[in-house]
Amino acid sequence: MSQPVKTRGPEGSIEKAHNSIDTANGSIALSRRNFLKAAGVTGGGLVLGVSLTGCLSRPALQTRADTLSPNAFLQITSDNVVRFYCPRDEMGQGITTGLATIIAEELDIHPQLIEVKLAGVHADYVNPGMGIQGTGASKSVREHYTQLRQAGADTRALLIHAAAQEKGVNPKDITTDNGAIIVDGARFQFGEFAEKAAKLSLDQQVLLKPSDQFKYIGTDFGRVDAVEKSTGTAMYGIDAELPGMRYAVVKHIPVAGASIKSVNEDSIKNMPGVLHIKTLPTGVGVVAERYWQAKKAAAALEVEWELPELANVNSAQIKSDYQAALSEGGEVGVEQGDLGQGFAAATTVVESEYWAPYLAHAPMEPMNALVRVGKDDAEVWSGTQMPQPMRGLVARHAGLSADKVTVHPVYMGGAFGRRSFMSHVIEATILAKETGEPIKVVWSRESDMQNGVYRPASLMTLKAGVDENGKISAWAAKRVGGNINPDMMRTMLPAVLPGLVPEGATNFVADIIESFNESWSIDSASIEGLCENYDFPNREARHVTVNHGLPLMFWRAVGHSFTAFAKEVMIDELAEQAKLDPVDFRIANTETNPRLQNVIRLAGERMKHLEVPAGHSLGFAAHGSFESDVAQVAQVSVDSGKIRVHKVVCVIDCGRAINPDIVKGQIEGSIMFGLTAALYGDIQLENGAVKESNFHNYPILRMNESPEVEVIIVKNDDAPTGAGEPGLPPIAPAVANAVYQATGQRLRSLPLTLA
């Protein structure tokens, strides 16, 4: 079966690929500055830190006889390598730079001089805002800000005390500067005191720096991953290899929830390179020596499917089911004041209906996973937002306990919520266990588009009233659609519960959660942002769950990605009907939300001074999400029914911006991501199957369609708030409101399509 492979490649290329995987400690080096290289070979180093989990478990970082571990994040060797183990995963949001900046500030060393590594899985790396080791919800900087500053400050104090002992001076007379300990004007590298500091401990946490002394937080110095990602040397899951590795391509079920009726193995078993054909929960796995062989064989494989109820469903049906459900009262999620009185006081009342479709995430790197399952251990390479649950999934399907599984962290080629769902990892694990060979599963773009998890579709109605003083006196909201929570539980429960809890039981729990969401509890992600931000003294949000069985998941900005569209178009409609300026109207109705009011005011001022060419129109929107406040102005033209967005001004208040240029990049990116959804994004079902398959029928905004973006970050010394997602929600309504100015057509359905 196996054909001899005689190839010769450019010298050193194979070695290079393998060297980039550091299998010894499950981490990959992200940056290694030249000065650190010059420091020579490591050895006799010292690990500074106190394990956050105490002595009950294995410390996060391996220690040597002459080393000590004061925390899980920092490692300083005696030859002066300063390493930071980044507890959150990098999907493009710049978190390796962000968290390195925070810890470097208190340690007092330039962040670019630190060797940043992605941490493996360990209890010390749990996201404090999630309770598990996961990355998402624009939480990383918010949740680690104080923790990592303290870790940096305590480590610096240990070094100072060690230097004081060695030089016989008072610690109070020692200062630090950019990786150096300064004693009587003489500079010594941190590493010189590492071994001595390892023997010391602190009685109590040291005080953190006053923010007016920050040197690195709030400044721009580039990203720690910029060079790797500009030279093709950054390592993603799809780049991982193991000796003896086989490739697998999965012929996926055509409809979510389908199963296999029969497989005609004879249809492909004699094709070149084909080694194994295995049934999986999500399709049939075809294992071959090379990727292209597996790909061709999977395409040719004859399979008969058992189709689920979803196979009777088309997009039009989903929309009409949602319409029918509008007449139901639903469950009350938010209730405040007296709606009846509010409407009685109203001089203007508007009622409108808004639609947002299912969306795919479509990150550039298709799903993939490399898994090796041994007799007593397993290891996995796959970019994920949920490394701890991924370890649990591999353990469950390999029949091992989680502590026998090593997760090798790698960069993610985009995620946007998609990499919280890991059926590809399950596929690779089952195939690796059943074949006894290391298996690399690589999904096609078509599988990614058609066999993923989706941003839920939503039908929303808003009815609101404005009183004679221009205040919104009543706001009644309803949303119809599916909920993310039960599908998230279906993914996470098998991953976080021990393998001895059978999958049937974990699905049972997920079903219970689903029935809760249908009857008396509302999934907050289904209505978040629908009746918030403004004063709304009399308000209500209701929810009716209608679920057709397409799996749902977080998608950048989650509920805010659709609720902000309805809310901000309605605000524009109200202002227009009440004959009020849309910016002044927003300001007048955010008296209880001064931070949002401020960004509205600033964006409004900027709007007045924009030079608008003839034929261009402006639209405004504002939304608060992930604790940050954002207002945007979109400059739009409409030509032959085609909407073109020329420029977007964005004002954001995200508290203290750790790396302002990275915040700016996140805003630019959120606007492009949101514009793709506003102008093109639409996942349609035909007989339960996703119709869209690749970028020709699920288009992504391209450079020739992208606007100029101007970002204004409000100076604010408060603790940092979210930055990766809050830039997205306002863009669709800002464009819709501009299109109304341009054409008089009020577009209430996404993607925005002119009549």
Add this chain to the structure above:
Amino acid sequence: MIEFTLNGQVVQTDDTPDTPLLWVVRDTFKLKGSKFGCGAALCGACTMHIEGAAVKTCVLPVSAVAGKSITTIEGIGTPDTMSAMQAAWAEQGVPQCGYCQSGQIMAATALLSNNPNPSDGDIEQAMSGNICRCGCYPRIMQAIKSVAVQSQKDAAEVASISKATEVFL
């Protein structure tokens, strides 16, 4: 056996002739910088230079490049010897997730070698075959312009030096 030149070295492969060049370069020759994004020449993550021209390689059979010269992202610069375009990318903070950037840089490099002083419209046109899901387009534009401006300056300097030399001769 199919033979071609990869980053200046002659290589041979026994991959079947219909195997796309991308997989031969990634899996057989272990150069992982070029990425798989769509498998349909729609996103540009797999862009390499073939005889100097930017080509999407995820649908290009390896048989089509027999005897030709291929350059990948690894062939235009390394972390220690970045090309002007790569350095501009790092300096402008272009990459977010970074996955599409090898393809973007290869497309941008080919653009400037054909058109050293492109207009914004030329840049948008040339780069419209490369998708960036993170939306780094404003920075890609800036990075390309900064390299174009610098090479114009360098060219002007060379021209003025040679003119000055002429005067003295």
